Structure formats: structure tokens, C-alpha cells
Amino acid sequence: MSHTMSEVATRAGVSKATVSRVLNRTHTIAPETERRVLEVVRQLKYHKNVHARRLATGRSDLFGLVISEIINPYFPELIRGFQAEAWDRGFDVLLCNTEYNSQRRVSVIQKLIEGDVRGVAIMTASLDRSGTSELTAAGIGVVFCNLGPAERLVSNISIDYQRGIAQAIEHVVQLGHRHAAVIAGPEDNRTAVIIKQALVAGLNERKLILSAVVNSNYRVDAGASAVRALVAAPELPTVIFCGNDLIAMGAMNALEEAGVRIPEDVSVIGIDDISFAFLARPPLTTIRVPRERLGTIAFQALDKMLQLKRRKGVDYYLETDLVIRRSTAPPRSRELGSAGLLLERAR
Amino acid sequence: MSHTMSEVATRAGVSKATVSRVLNRTHTIAPETERRVLEVVRQLKYHKNVHARRLATGRSDLFGLVISEIINPYFPELIRGFQAEAWDRGFDVLLCNTEYNSQRRVSVIQKLIEGDVRGVAIMTASLDRSGTSELTAAGIGVVFCNLGPAERLVSNISIDYQRGIAQAIEHVVQLGHRHAAVIAGPEDNRTAVIIKQALVAGLNERKLILSAVVNSNYRVDAGASAVRALVAAPELPTVIFCGNDLIAMGAMNALEEAGVRIPEDVSVIGIDDISFAFLARPPLTTIRVPRERLGTIAFQALDKMLQLKRRKGVDYYLETDLVIRRSTAPPRSRELGSAGLLLERAR
DNA sequence: CTGAAAGCGCTTACAG
DNA sequence: CTGAAAGCGCTTACAG
Numbered sequence A, B: 001m002s003h004t005m006s007e008v009a010t011r012a013g014v015s016k017a018t019v020s021r022v023l024n025r026t027h028t029i030a031p032e033t034e035r036r037v038l039e040v041v042r043q044l045k046y047h048k049n050v051h052a053r054r055l056a057t058g059r060s061d062l063f064g065l066v067i068s069e070i071i072n073p074y075f076p077e078l079i080r081g082f083q084a085e086a087w088d089r090g091f092d093v094l095l096c097n098t099e100y101n102s103q104r105r106v107s108v109i110q111k112l113i114e115g116d117v118r119g120v121a122i123m124t125a126s127l128d129r130s131g132t133s134e135l136t137a138a139g140i141g142v143v144f145c146n147l148g149p150a151e152r153l154v155s156n157i158s159i160d161y162q163r164g165i166a167q168a169i170e171h172v173v174q175l176g177h178r179h180a181a182v183i184a185g186p187e188d189n190r191t192a193v194i195i196k197q198a199l200v201a202g203l204n205e206r207k208l209i210l211s212a213v214v215n216s217n218y219r220v221d222a223g224a225s226a227v228r229a230l231v232a233a234p235e236l237p238t239v240i241f242c243g244n245d246l247i248a249m250g251a252m253n254a255l256e257e258a259g260v261r262i263p264e265d266v267s268v269i270g271i272d273d274i275s276f277a278f279l280a281r282p283p284l285t286t287i288r289v290p291r292e293r294l295g296t297i298a299f300q301a302l303d304k305m306l307q308l309k310r311r312k313g314v315d316y317y318l319e320t321d322l323v324i325r326r327s328t329a330p331p332r333s334r335e336l337g338s339a340g341l342l343l344e345r346a347r
Numbered sequence C, D: 001c002t003g004a005a006a007g008c009g010c011t012t013a014c015a016g
Helices: A005-012 A016-024 A031-044 A050-057 A075-088 A102-114 A129-137 A161-175 A190-205 A220-232 A245-257 A291-307 A337-346 B005-012 B016-024 B031-044 B050-057 B075-088 B102-114 B129-137 B161-175 B190-205 B220-232 B245-257 B291-307 B337-346
Strands: A062-067 A092-097 A119-122 A141-145 A154-160 A179-184 A209-215 A239-242 A267-272 A285-288 A315-319 A321-323 B062-067 B092-097 B119-122 B141-145 B154-160 B179-184 B209-215 B239-242 B267-272 B285-288 B315-319 B321-323
Touching: A005 A016, A005 A031, A016 A031, A050 B050, A062 A075, A062 A102, A062 A291, A075 A092, A075 A291, A092 A102, A102 A129, A119 A129, A119 A291, A129 A141, A129 A154, A141 A291, A154 A161, A154 A291, A161 A190, A161 A267, A161 A285, A161 A321, A179 A190, A179 A220, A190 A209, A209 A220, A220 A239, A220 A245, A239 A245, A245 A267, A291 A315, B005 B016, B005 B031, B016 B031, B062 B075, B062 B102, B062 B291, B075 B092, B075 B291, B092 B102, B102 B129, B119 B129, B119 B291, B129 B141, B129 B154, B141 B291, B154 B161, B154 B291, B161 B190, B161 B267, B161 B285, B161 B321, B179 B190, B179 B220, B190 B209, B209 B220, B220 B239, B220 B245, B239 B245, B245 B267, B291 B315
Parallel strands: A062 A092, A062 A119, A119 A141, A141 A154, A154 A315, A179 A209, A179 A239, A239 A267, A267 A285, B062 B092, B062 B119, B119 B141, B141 B154, B154 B315, B179 B209, B179 B239, B239 B267, B267 B285
Antiparallel strands: A285 A321, B285 B321
């Protein structure tokens, strides 16, 4: 069905080497020859076969991007940033998702190696050095997010949650909050753990009373059930810090169901600033993680590292910032504190 | 850096043909030979090069999926359905987005042809037959969504919006609504046009008063500005049908800002049931389009069509259903009608 | 059950 | 500026 470069060559009365050169604009070609070749290419609607090209050149034009699942609203912007950057430089991307499935994790790595990618951005916390040693062993560069320091063939991007968290805590302190709770992400997720620790440390430092720290699982329903536990306790915090926006949105739902008003009774703060955070009701105050930027940097990190003679990894940092919306407000009464809230709810 | 099949062959003391056979489980192999080969493969961490394989076999194991933009919440479930189905059958997918950019549309088609895909699912309305004739000309199967009837090498999946829309209209009629408005998607989007027509026809048939039909652009902010126009008019409809959930969410925001309560003053209905529809406040009543299913069917359509001797396309249908949530309720007063609403708002 | 050889469709020194 | 030829790393009839 589809034509080959030899066919084009014959019809244009040149060698296939010439056709290749015309198509890749890699040599100067006699104008007349070029015209003839291009003419035949158009007539035949010829397209070169990328697999043959990849095999012949030996240099891969592919980069991998691995995420956990496509339906997680954390990823779209990240994918877009990575892809845009890759395409701009003439590279292509192989998008892989692990779906939180260990079999898939293995097959994804395999697919990446077989695909002869130059480098891969591992943007899911469910994969770490041990899971990717096969990649580096094959000479493929890797960039992680929130993993340890860089080394040969592995770079790292640290998201500076500290900064956004400090801003958030300062914000609620200014508003007059004294009693906080934390609904963190899953224990087995390294990013979730980093966030939880930063949250707890920051809250302690500012001397807020931490009435509860519970783990959850980054899903909406988990945020909801975590909140039900909080609501059942004798004392309600006046502000709830959530490990991500999904948890926060679930928490807001559950609070609403329990008849707790946001932000009048309880303030809620999320992390990420997913696209729907501002559509939540009330709009969610959250710590923005610049995810499109994260994707861009991930690509640049790989690209740069692979140009280094020693393939030495680099450490990158990405700042976060608080975005104040309407889910945070002063607690009901500064004087009454949370005991006062209890009283009022009892009426 | 990475090893080749020949290396494995030499070390295992066999020919590369044998290595190939062992790895592809395509022939019976002497157990001892197989063991030896596998052993060397493990030692060397050998992975076969997929580009060489694709070139040698000539049969592509790739399918394309083209969407408009990854950050549109309509697509994640669709992608997941398509990808899952492809992987289950041992195929791989090339995800391409046009980003509503005509240059990108061209380069995406080119990339697909160069990638030698077997078939491609065009799931964005911004591409139609004329944009994809190159694909079919190259013998590549195509499946569209909401485009005309099937033909050679092109299948089509029609989403039966009629059904969900009929349910929705019945729902609001039962609730007692008489005055409706429609905020449709963009005029140049064939799916948006189909939906608008179905909406208007259905509303007329049930004799509802259609106070306004405005076009919008499928984005949140567009829904918002469309609503501002409606609110400025002398009479407010009691129910607003939106071309998709994003428009509906924007509309709800703008209504809220205008001091119009949902659903007490105005009911709102969306289309799609994106994952955040139920997190909107109030949760959005919407017409669900089973998008993961759409992805699955799209793949099956391609796969089946390409097995047919004549490569004859097939027509598929996908049903939609109303999902009732809290953004719809009886109008303020059946007796007063919308004039009554006007009165009350004037107070 | 296994091997030698041709071939997939390109690219790229090497010559000229 | 252009061509002949080797080679990229596999697969697959064809023999045996």
C-alpha cells in the first residue's frame, strides 16, 4: 500500500540516498533535483517510515513519561508541559501509566527499553530507584520527582512544598486559627510523607494545636471518610490541611453533609491547585504546584543530562505558592476558640 | 550500551533465528536450548529492539488516538478505555493532540502515517474526512465520533444524545418547568451542533418556552459569560441546558455571583458527566456520555474493521443517560412561572 | 528442532 | 552535488 524511498528514487531518477537527503534537508541539493524529488513525493503521498529511520540512525528520538493514571487530574498539565517541550525539540514521547499495578510497572519499564527511549521522566511516586535500575543499566537517563539526590544518569526535581506550606500556615495564623488537623496522603507514597512531615513540623513550629493527623489515599472518597472521623471527635479543628486537592474536595463534601459550614465553621486547604479547585464550592484555597512547569523541567533535565559527557544527573527545585480562595476565613470567634465552636454547634 | 540479538546468539551458542524464536515463543524449541538462551538473555539484561522488530515484521502493532487537548476533562476516561483495550490485545497506542491548532493537525496526521499505525481513532471534532483522507489513502483505518455513515476504511460511533436529552427534558417537565434556555457549544463543532439541534427540537416538542439559545465555546469562562447575558435579560428561564459540563459549571458560577440560587431559582443541566460534575455545588445533573466505553468501542471498531476482507467500516451507537443530581429541582412556583420569579427577585 | 540467508526501509560514511 | 554500498537489529520462508 505505502511506498518506499526506493520507489521515489526510481521515479525521480535519483538514488535513494538523494531522496533521503532532500527529505531530511541535511545536505545541499541541486535545486532541480530537489524539485523533482519533492514532486514525486507529493504525487505518491510518500511518507518515510519512522521505524526504519530509527533503526538506521541508531539515535533514538523518543522520551518516556511515566505517570500513575491518566484519570488523575494531577497529570494532564504535566503531560502537556513535557510533550510540548519534547515536540519543540523534535522528539516524541511515549506515555505510560502504571495504574498502580505492579505487573504494569514491570511491563512499562520493558516497553520503554524496547522502545529505545533516550530518557524517561518518572512522575509517579510508585516507582523508585529499584524499579528503574534496569533503565539506567541500559544507559537510559531518568528524572524523578521528590526522590533523593542526583547521580549518574538520574536527575531529580524536588518540589519545595515547604515554601507553600509555610505561606499557608502563616495565612491561617493571621486569620486567627489555633486548632488544626491534617489529612495526609497514603503512607507508602514518598511525596505524601514529605508533605505530611512538612505540614506537621510547620504547624508545631507555629504552635498550633494539632488535634488529628490521619492518613488517607489521595482519592475524593478517602477525604470524605477521613472527615467523618474528625467530625465524630469531641472537638473540631478550625482548619483542615489536606494532602492534595482531591482529599480536600472530598473533605468539603463530607463537612457539608455533616452540616459544618466552610469557611465559617472550618477552613479547608488543599495542595496542587488542580484545574477544578477553583470550581469547588467554596473555591478551594490551595498550595499550587506548577505542574506544566514540572513537565517542562523534567524534559529539560533529561535533555541536558544526556548531553553531559559523564551523564551526571542534576538537582532541580520547583517552588510552590499559596493560592488564597474562599475556603479559608477567620475562625468563628477568636475569643471562643474551638471550645466555643463546640458550644455553638450544641445549640 | 545495549546488546543485540546476535550477541545473545553467540553467547548461547545458537543462531539469532533461534533466539528470536525463543523470545517470541513462535516455534517449539528444545528445552535445553531454550534454557540456555533465556539464561543469557537474563545475564545480559537483553531487550529486543522494537523498531527493528517492526521493520522486520512489516505488520504494525500500533494504533493512534487523536484528541484535541489532554487537559480537557472529557478525554481521560476515553484514553484509558482505548489504551486498556489496545494493551490487552498486545497493541500499543500513539496518543496525539491537536491543541486546536491547524499546524498540529497536519503534523499529527503525518506522525501517524510515518509511525505506520494500523488504525486511528479520531476523537476530536476538529478533524473530519478531509483532514484524514491521507490516512485512508495510506490504507490506515479510521474511526470517528459523530461523523456521517461508515464507508471503506472508516467507521463511526454515533453518540445517541437524543436519548439522554429526552430523559432530561422529561425530567424538567415533570418538575414543572416551562421556561428554558440553551447554552450550546461552538458553532464550528459538529458534535456541539448536533446537541444543540437535539436540545431545541426536544424542547419545542414538549412545548417549553425557549427564551434563549446562545453559543459558547466549551470552556468554563464561556459558560459564565453566556449566563451574564441571560441574567441581564428581562426574564430568566427556570432551567438552563448546557452543551457540556464545563459550560454548566461556568454557568453555575456566574449564576451564583449574580445572586441566583441553584436549583431554587434556576435549574442547570450539563452533558458528559465529567468526573468533577458530582463535586460541583450543587452536584450537577447531567447527561452521561460513557467515555471509557467510547474508548473501548473505538478500539474494537478499528480492530474489527481491519480484519474484514473489504475493510468495510461499521456504524456503532453509544447510549447516553440522564444522571439526576441536585442542580435540578422544581421551579420556584408552578403557579407564578417565570414572571413570578421576576417579581420575587424585584422585591 | 535449528541454521544460513535474504529482506524490512531507511541513513551515512566513503568516493567521486 | 550525487551514488553505490554497507549496515541498523530484527523476522521468516526455505532447507535440512
